Amino acid sequence: MLCTLSNLKKQDIEEIKTLEQETGHIVLAFSCHKSKPSLVDKNTLEKIQSLENKLGLSLVAVEL
Known part of the structure; x- marks a missing residue:
């Protein structure tokens, strides 16, 4: 499973801000997606890591 920061609607953001104000805590929203990591060869891994850097x-x- 892979999780990313959510793309929220304005109303969702307002509700989270209200929760933050009520609790005094910063809250992050994540959306998770089922995915299967791809097995990659050394050359591909190096290219991915280079772009990450x-x-x-x-x-x-990931596999489609």
Whole structure:
């Protein structure tokens, strides 16, 4: 399973902000998706890692 920060509607954001104000805690919203990681060869892994370093992101190769 792979989780990312959610793309929220304005109403969802407002409800989360209200919860944050009530609790005094920052709340992050994640959406999770079923996915199967791909098995990649060393060359592909190096390319993925190189782009991760360049972009400052984590990248995951998955099966469709």
